[in-house]
Amino acid sequence: xxxxxxxxxxxxxxxxxxxxxxxxxxxxxxxxxxxxxxxxxxxxxxxxxxxxxxxxxxxxxxxxxxxxxxxxxxxxxxxxxxxxxxxxxxxxxxxxxxxxxxxxxxxxxxxxxxxxxxxxxxxxxxxxxxxxxxxxxxxxxxxxxxxxxxxxxxxxxxxxxxxxxxxxxxxxxxxxxxxxxxxxxxxxxxxxx
Numbered sequence: 001x002x003x004x005x006x007x008x009x010x011x012x013x014x015x016x017x018x019x020x021x022x023x024x025x026x027x028x029x030x031x032x033x034x035x036x037x038x039x040x041x042x043x044x045x046x047x048x049x050x051x052x053x054x055x056x057x058x059x060x061x062x063x064x065x066x067x068x069x070x071x072x073x074x075x076x077x078x079x080x081x082x083x084x085x086x087x088x089x090x091x092x093x094x095x096x097x098x099x100x101x102x103x104x105x106x107x108x109x110x111x112x113x114x115x116x117x118x119x120x121x122x123x124x125x126x127x128x129x130x131x132x133x134x135x136x137x138x139x140x141x142x143x144x145x146x147x148x149x150x151x152x153x154x155x156x157x158x159x160x161x162x163x164x165x166x167x168x169x170x171x172x173x174x175x176x177x178x179x180x181x182x183x184x185x186x187x188x189x190x191x192x193x
Contacts, residue, residue, distance in 0.1 A: 001026055002189055004120060007051040007065035009036065012148040017066070020173060020182035025189065027064075034058045044069050044081060044117040045129055052121040064185070066118040068177065070150055072138060073111045075103055083150070097142060097153055110138040114154065114177035118185045128188055132181030139163055147172065 003026040008014050018027050037054045039047040044067040051065035071077045079086035079100070087099035104110055113135045120128045136156040144152045144165025151164035151172075158175040159167065173179035 003028060003061065004064040005055050005059050005061050006030055007037070007055040007063050013066070016169075016173070016178060017064075017182060019169065020179060021186065024186055028061065030055060031059060039067070039081075042081065044115060045119065045131075047081065048117045048119040048129070049121070049127065052119045052127075056121045056123060060123055062120060062122045064118065064120045066116055066178065066181065068114060068116040068149075070100075070154070071113045071115060072100070072104070073113075074107045074109045078103075093149055097150060100138065100150065100153065101141070104138055110140075112136060112138050112154065114150075116177040116181040118181045120185065120189070128185070130181055130184040130188060132177045132179065132184060134158070134175060134177040134180065 005028045006014055006017060007030055008017070009030055014029070021027055034055060037051045039050060041047045041050055048065045048067040051067070052063045055063035055065065067081075068083060069080045070083045071080050084096070085091060087095040091099070113133055116132045118130050118132070134156050136154055139153045139155050142152040143163045146167070146169070147165045153163060155161065155163050156175050164172045164176065
């Protein structure tokens with residue numbers, strides 16, 4: 001059985017990752033004594049790698065990390081790598097959504113793409129990176145009660161017109177960027193020790 005330490009301290013993200021791995025990988029919690037990793041890389045892969053390397057070094061065990069960005073076409077790809085901090089360095093999910101909707105006020109082209117990069121780092125220096133993408137559009141208002149982050153304003157093209165927040169977790173994971181990234185990760189890990 002493959003065992004990976006999860007680099008994320010975000011309980012919403014950890015729960016989603018655990019559900020996506022569905023018992024095929026034992027997901028160990030990030031040790032509480034490990035400090036937050038500064039995510040200052042210019043790319044999603046860079047930030048995910050920073051986190052995985054730090055957790056692997058701190059625990060001596062293989063670590064998995066991911067980073068997700070929302071790339072809005074009308075905003076020249078913003079918020080991108082700054083998705084979690086779009087409304088400021090300590091912004092809440094709600095503040096980020098309000099800032100995004102305000103930035104798109106009266107904008108007709110609301111197309112966007114979520115991208116997740118998942119990275120595994122082993123103590124011997126091996127690295128594995130996979131990408132999952134989901135195209136869609138930004139709703140004109142928040143819709144739905146489930147999920148986290150931008151789920152209530154993102155309507156995926158592969159869905160049925162609902163936001164991620166209006167979907168069940170299973171429906172969301174079947175088409176989401178994170179679902180695709182972790183499905184690719186599981187497929188890549190099959191031959192890994």
